[in-house]
Amino acid sequence: MTRIIREQDDLNERQARVVAAALRAAYAWSVRQRQPDAMREIARMTGVMMEAHGPGRGPTSPMQLVEQLRRPLGTLLRFASDTDTEVTDVVLLDTNDALSDDAIGVAAEYATPLSQVFATSQWLPGWTRMRAEQLRREVFTSLIEAGDAAGYVRARRFLVEHPAGFRARLQDLLREADARLAARYRDLASDQQYPRPVGRWWWPCPRCRWPMTVRGMTVRCRYRPHGAIFHIADNSRPAAAPRLVPVRDASSMGTARKAGPAARSVEDAVCVEEEVWRSVVVPGANEVRLADELCALGAKVALWPELDSYDLDVAVGSLRMLLDVKEYTSVRRLIDDLRERPPRAQILLPRSHEHQEALLAEQSSVRVTTETKVRRAVRRAAREA
Numbered sequence: 001m002t003r004i005i006r007e008q009d010d011l012n013e014r015q016a017r018v019v020a021a022a023l024r025a026a027y028a029w030s031v032r033q034r035q036p037d038a039m040r041e042i043a044r045m046t047g048v049m050m051e052a053h054g055p056g057r058g059p060t061s062p063m064q065l066v067e068q069l070r071r072p073l074g075t076l077l078r079f080a081s082d083t084d085t086e087v088t089d090v091v092l093l094d095t096n097d098a099l100s101d102d103a104i105g106v107a108a109e110y111a112t113p114l115s116q117v118f119a120t121s122q123w124l125p126g127w128t129r130m131r132a133e134q135l136r137r138e139v140f141t142s143l144i145e146a147g148d149a150a151g152y153v154r155a156r157r158f159l160v161e162h163p164a165g166f167r168a169r170l171q172d173l174l175r176e177a178d179a180r181l182a183a184r185y186r187d188l189a190s191d192q193q194y195p196r197p198v199g200r201w202w203w204p205c206p207r208c209r210w211p212m213t214v215r216g217m218t219v220r221c222r223y224r225p226h227g228a229i230f231h232i233a234d235n236s237r238p239a240a241a242p243r244l245v246p247v248r249d250a251s252s253m254g255t256a257r258k259a260g261p262a263a264r265s266v267e268d269a270v271c272v273e274e275e276v277w278r279s280v281v282v283p284g285a286n287e288v289r290l291a292d293e294l295c296a297l298g299a300k301v302a303l304w305p306e307l308d309s310y311d312l313d314v315a316v317g318s319l320r321m322l323l324d325v326k327e328y329t330s331v332r333r334l335i336d337d338l339r340e341r342p343p344r345a346q347i348l349l350p351r352s353h354e355h356q357e358a359l360l361a362e363q364s365s366v367r368v369t370t371e372t373k374v375r376r377a378v379r380r381a382a383r384e385a
């Protein structure tokens with residue numbers, strides 16, 4: 001039995017290294033024209049691949065590796081028996097050889113320094129080297145080190161609620177929130193803007209408020225579970241703000257369509273870096289929403305207590321729940337992480353991830369609950385109180 005577990009652990013380890021190396025290589029390939037060290041990085045990652053796959057298997061040259069990055073990740077993970085399709089279906093390089101939208105999502109769960117082997121190249125962004133949790137700790141290092149729990153919550157909540165906006169307005173909001181700025185804001189990237197003959201525009205995701213990506217006439221949040229995908233509706237009046245309409249997916253056919261968020265001018269607009277968005281804002285959007293909604297149901301809720309030992313401390317009447325919100329793309333990755341670092345609270349799966357409950361409960365020893373169940377429990381406790 002121990003031997004089987006050890007073999008599985010070894011397989012998981014190799015799989016994680018392959019995914020991490022694939023991410024770094026894909027990023028390097030996407031910036032090869034402006035980054036002189038990119039090809040060397042891809043060669044290094046080919047070495048990691050060869051080692052993980054064993055002799056005679058897997059890509060044997062940098063160009064072979066790049067070719068496989070244009071195909072589903074499963075191509076590189078044939079040796080792993082038990083992998084989520086959420087991961088194996090991901091293609092890291094899109095048809096233009098740019099990094100795909102899914103790449104940063106996979107990185108949030110799989111990126112590792114691989115630093116025992118290589119000195120980390122400074123030009124690689126943090127998200128290619130660190131998972132979301134490590135990135136988040138890095139953003140708030142000084143507050144964590146100072147043990148400033150209240151300041152930590154204010155600073156984190158500020159980034160979650162204001163991941164983008166107008167520079168001057170953000171200054172006012174920061175003062176009003178009495179929060180310290182834990183991350184830098186930057187100008188919007190070109191793929192976050194929609195140029196018109198007069199002016200340029202951007203749109204916040206209705207769920208996370210970070211600027212959505214514009215591709216042609218399609219506008220969407222790069223984090224798929226937000227389900228934010230729109231079409232630019234009218235192009236006729238060049239001076240008017242362009243309007244968005246939601247793209248219908250098969251499941252919402254025929255239902256009434258809500259309007260999309262209003263367009264904002266790019267002038268003076270800024271947003272947090274992509275890695276802060278993915279590691280702080282994306283999970284925070286659900287954590288803050290849950291805290292606010294449970295408060296509205298009558299509970300007292302503390303966010304990220306004890307400097308982020310877990311996410312929510314919920315109290316109502318005689319009910320007390322300590323909850324850690326997890327929204328992993330790969331439930332198997334979540335199971336591995338929980339085994340490595342047992343949580344200090346019950347795991348809560350938000351609505352978008354409730355389908356992972358059965359597998360998670362079956363394959364790990366942690367206590368699991370869902371958003372639906374927590375809401376029901378809070379409602380009942382509030383009535384009784």
Ligand SMILES: [Zn+2]
Binds near residue numbers: 207209210
């Ligand atoms: Zn979003």
